[in-house]
C-alpha cells in the first residue's frame with residue numbers, strides 16, 4: 551500500500567505516518583514547515599521515521615506541487631495539512647488559512663479526480679459546529695463556526711463532499727474533537743499548561759476554566775483515519791471523539807497537578823473570540839459504521855503527554 555500523508559511533520563501527521571510505516575505502507579510525506587511553530591519540534595516529531603526506507607519527505611507547499619504526478623500509484627490520501635489554530639485566524643492572517651486550508655485542499659481534490667486512489671481522508675474539526683446548545687454534537691447539527699479557522703475547515707469539508715458527489719472522489723471527512731497526547735502542538739492548551747507547571751511559570755486560562763471539551767488522544771485519531779481509509783464508505787462525515795467523557799478545563803488542570811506532583815500558578819483572563827464554551831461528540835455514527843472505539847483513557851493520555859513534555863522541557 552502506498553499512502554500520501556500531508557502535514558507529515560505535524561502533531562497528528564507524524565503520529566499517523568509512524569503508524570502507517572509500522573503497518574508496512576510506503577509513505578510519501580508532504581510538509582512545507584509553515585512557521586506557525588518551531589521547525590525543531592517538527593523535526594523531533596519525525597525523528598523516529600525520517601530515515602525509514604519506506605518514507606519519502608517532500609518539503610513543499612501543496613499549492614506549489616505537481617500533485618497529479620505525486621498521486622501516481624497512491625492508494626490512500628490522509629490530508630492532515632492545514633494552518634491550525636483558532637485564535638490566530640482573525641484579520642489579515644485569514645489569507646494564510648484560505649491559502650493552506652481551502653486552496654490546498656481544492657488542489658489536492660482536483661488532482662485526485664484523475665487518480666486511482668481508494669480513499670481520501672480529510673482532517674476536519676469540531677470547530678465547524680460553533681458555539682451551540684445542541685449537545686452532544688451530531689453530524690446532522692446546524693453548522694455555524696464562530697472562528698475564521700472553523701470556516702476554513704468547513705470549506706475543506708464541503709469541497710470534499712462536492713468532489714465526491716460530482717467526480718466520485720472517495721472522500722471521508724473526520725471531525726476531530728480537541729486532540730491531545732505526545733507531540734501536541736505548542737500553541738494548544740494542554741501543552742502550554744503542562745509546560746508552565748513543569749517550569750513553575752504562570753498558567754493563563756482564558757475564561758473561568760469551566761469550559762469543557764471532549765478530548766481525543768492522538769492514537770485514537772490515527773486509528774479512526776485508518777478505519778476510514780479501509781472502510782467501504784465514501785461521501786461520509788464522522789465525529790471522532792475521545793473516551794466519552796466531557797472534561798472541564800479546571801479539572802484537567804487539577805489532574806495535571808496530580809500527575810506532575812506540583813501546584814499550578816493559575817491566572818484567569820477574558821474569553822478569547824472564536825473559542826467555544828463546550829464541545830461534546832456524539833460518536834455513534836463512527837461506532838456503528840467504522841467500528842470506531844476510542845482506546846486511550848483520558849487520564850492515561852494525559853500521563854503520556856506529561857511524560858513526553860518532561861523530556862522536552864526538563
Ligand code: NAD
Nearest residue numbers: 557560561562581582583584611612631632673675726729
Ligand atoms: P500541525 O500544525 O501540527 O500540523 C499541520 C502540518 O501541516 C504542519 O507541519 C504544517 O507545516 C503543514 N502544512 C500546513 N499547510 C500546508 C500546506 N499548504 N502544504 C504543505 N504542508 C502544510 O497541526 P495538527 O494539530 O497536527 O493538525 C493536523 C490536522 O488536524 C489539521 O488539518 C487540523 O486542522 C486538524 N485538526 C486538529 C485538531 C487538534 O486538536 N490538533 C483538531 C481538529 C482538527
